[in-house]
Amino acid sequence: MEPALQKRIIPEKLFYKIGEVSEIAHVESYVLRYWESEFPFLKPRKNKAGQRVYTKNNLELILQIKNLLYNEKYTIAGVKEKFKNDSLKKKTVGIETIEEIKKKLKGILKILK
Template identity: 40%
Template sequence: MPTAEKAPGALRTIGELAQEIGRPQHILRYWETRFPQLRPLTRAGNRRYYRPDDVALVRRIHHLLTDEGYTIRGVQKLLAEEKASKSAPRSSAEAFRAVRNALVKALEEDGG
């Protein structure tokens, strides 16, 4: 029985996502234990619902493992490094420039 295509922002069940990437559901549950970034919503009866960000992360993990040849440990390291680089503090000069540029842009838009 064909299923109706869900909207891009719709929540996906574990079964739908597992079928999409061609992996069994227990693999997705295992990935949840290995990747702290992967946290689907859980409802009554521990039913999992994957948000669009979770779906994108699952697709990326699947791609890195199957197409790029990464190991679980390698993907963990890569994701941790990306998180660290995103949260790295900027120098005070960079932060000052960003604030100044935002203020200049706001003033220009305001006609000042």
């Protein structure tokens, strides 16, 4: 398995600079900047000095993107489509969960009346 996909020890920090992310993910900084332009869901914040600061969530996304592109041989368009579909599935599951919670709450209200 690719080293970036194994359970890597990622230092517990609030934010990571681009050099740290590059080192952890084994991806050059210019590749990370390119991915930011291609994947709208990968948008690191910028600090007061204008430097990119990545969250742990950003880092996990980068590792997923790297796996899809380099190991599973997806294209950029394929990665975009996969994340779009995964996002839609999560939203659908979220809506179903909300509906289940509503039903349970209505049942509780009936019991309380």
